[in-house]
Amino acid sequence: MIISASYKTDIPTFYGEWFMNRLRAGYCKMVNPFNHKTVRVSLLRAEVDGFVFWTKNLGPFYKHLHEIKQRGFPFIIQYTINAYPKALEFSVVDSSKSVDYFKRAAEEYGSRVCVWRYDPIVIASVSSKEYHLDSFERLARQLRGSTDEVVISFAHLYKKTLKNMNWAAKEFAFSWHDPSLDEKRELAGELAQISKANGIQLSICAQRDYLVQGAVDARCVDARRLEDTSGKRITAIQKGNRDECSCFASRDIGEYDTCPHGCVYCYAVINRELAQKRYREHDPSSDFLFKPQQILEPDFQEDRQISLLPNPSL
Numbered sequence: 001m002i003i004s005a006s007y008k009t010d011i012p013t014f015y016g017e018w019f020m021n022r023l024r025a026g027y028c029k030m031v032n033p034f035n036h037k038t039v040r041v042s043l044l045r046a047e048v049d050g051f052v053f054w055t056k057n058l059g060p061f062y063k064h065l066h067e068i069k070q071r072g073f074p075f076i077i078q079y080t081i082n083a084y085p086k087a088l089e090f091s092v093v094d095s096s097k098s099v100d101y102f103k104r105a106a107e108e109y110g111s112r113v114c115v116w117r118y119d120p121i122v123i124a125s126v127s128s129k130e131y132h133l134d135s136f137e138r139l140a141r142q143l144r145g146s147t148d149e150v151v152i153s154f155a156h157l158y159k160k161t162l163k164n165m166n167w168a169a170k171e172f173a174f175s176w177h178d179p180s181l182d183e184k185r186e187l188a189g190e191l192a193q194i195s196k197a198n199g200i201q202l203s204i205c206a207q208r209d210y211l212v213q214g215a216v217d218a219r220c221v222d223a224r225r226l227e228d229t230s231g232k233r234i235t236a237i238q239k240g241n242r243d244e245c246s247c248f249a250s251r252d253i254g255e256y257d258t259c260p261h262g263c264v265y266c267y268a269v270i271n272r273e274l275a276q277k278r279y280r281e282h283d284p285s286s287d288f289l290f291k292p293q294q295i296l297e298p299d300f301q302e303d304r305q306i307s308l309l310p311n312p313s314l
Contacts, residue, residue: 004254006253048073049235052076065105077115079115089261150191164266
């Protein structure tokens, strides 16, 4: 089984010590968000084909990569670098630091290990189309030679995402809108040209309406890429998390509402204060990333059902 860590929260940035404790123990535990049953997930090498890490800041976790490799686990890193203004990402590390760690990882572990994610794309007065074209081109130049793929997607606007976006727009005095299909396809086409010029393949994450010339379907959990990093065959089936998802089957060990990055467009955090509280209460020695407690309030649960559709954007 491929282990995803995690599209629900940024484990490398915030929960790296917990992950390593669980890796050494050979298992972790988690709670199914729908039936609230406890699940034990094996992290033994004999049962794990490899890891897919999702992060916006590899820095705190970088020291652990050597041990993971020494234990024989192949891994790939889905590394999001958007270079957004603070109005959209309250607590994300400066993009220059992310680029540095990305390039270091590529130099030490190979250019197939790191996949650049430029997603989700949010169109706002603080991140216009021109902003994205300039930012994307600058980052593509910096990452040239360190990766062969960049994944993009456009923001999914679930009920709580809309609420958080509208709150941030009012709080930080900006405006935003959801572009038309044609506008998104036009931007995707221009990004494809920029990425190609820098030797990077543009892929689209579970949004096939934007598969323009020069773009391909993304496989964020990719058994073939893991094979390339390890040199060993991985038997896995393609079984996406949702419609139009081309990922291979995996088990995600993260928890929703635990990431304190503060990205207002994020589908995985309904309430930032709750995420910060859970981060503060996190116990790195626990079997659980976040130990199950009382059932959440009914109204919170109702919104949660709407916004918990898997859409890897961390």
